[in-house]
Amino acid sequence: MSKNLAARLKQPGLIVAPGCHDALGARIIERAGFEAVYMTGNGLSASLIGAPDIGLLTMTEMVERGRAFADAVQIPVIADADTGYGNANNVQRTVRAYEAAGVGAIHLEDQVTPKRCGAMAGLALISPEEHADKIRAACEARRNPDLLIIGRSDARIPNGFADALARGRAYAAAGADVVLLEMLQSAEEIREAVETIDAPLMFNYVDGKAPPLTAKEFEALGVKLLAFPVSATLAYAQMMTGFVDHIKAHGTTADAPQGRMTLADYEALLGKSDYI
Incomplete structure (x- = not known):
């Protein structure tokens, strides 16, 4: 399998990327035959410091885990890069650090810093204009055009679907290779996002928060990249407890x-x- 996620994205079919919080999990995902692995910030916060995903991990901590994932497997690593850890200048440093670590894609979200998990209440967002600037800065910073920049919006829950959709369009126009709208609530919302955003759509399947669709159903709706960001960490916590x-x-x-x-x-x- 190839680490070139950009080339795979241009081919037909859905890319499924289960998430995990360590390189062992990445090896297991690769061995199962998946085409990519998702490095979860939520799971890393839990596994590294035993704390919730509220922006406590630093850029260097996240990048080093991304390097460990990329070294452990031959499939592409899709990494959570939170808000880029600051303004557009910080975003450029973040992009170059993740690129040097060998990951295949990063996503940048439009929350204020410090951020919190997209499934939590009380999310606060920066303006779509500011985040579009950060997306442009990220695209300019990469030296390898095969590193995918994923523009993520967490607007769906606090601001509603219309704002999330508008932000997704703005981030695609700013150059995002893929758009991720967190917490879309129905198949109809997913279909409209696919049809009206000029970039491939990624969907994060968060247990208990996502429409109960299968990978085949997401593919039929037009989703190009499907991740299960925290499911493996939840399974680990349940297994360890028992x-x-x-x-x-x-x-x-x-x-x-x-x-x-x-x-x-x-x-x-x-x-x-x-x-x-």
Whole structure:
């Protein structure tokens, strides 16, 4: 598989990119046959510092995780770059850092700094004009034209669909290679966004917050890139909770209902034979 996500985006068909919060998860996603992996800022905040996604991680922390993902797999990495960590000048530095790390795409969102998870209440946004300027700055900063700049808007919940749609159009006009409208609420909204935004549409499937559609249904609506940003982290948290509860109750890992990969399979997944 190729790391050139830009070339793949021009081909027919939906690209599905499950999310994860570490390079091990990225390897598992690649092994399952997916064409790309999504690096979740929400999951990284949880896994690195045990805190919610409210803009606590720095650009350098995020970029280093992006580098680890890109080093671990051959498929493209789509990375959360939050708001670009400041103004247009910061955005340009962010783009160059992620590009040097080897990721295939980053998305920049139109929230104020510090941001918060798009599924949270109380989102505050910058103006669409300011974010369009940041998109232009991002496109100018990249040295490799194959690095995709994804213009993201979080306007749907606080401002409504009409504003989110207008922002998506503005970000496409500013040069975004892909547009992501967070928290679209129905198939009809997705279809209208696809039909009226002059750029491929990405959809983030957030459990409990997204229309209950399958990948085939998203593809039929015209979505080009489908990510599951936090699902794997939620699954990990659920699994770990049950696993440690089992140890606490029984004093052993034997017969834990969550099950475990064998040590041999785990070492094979990590490519132990390539090192020894």
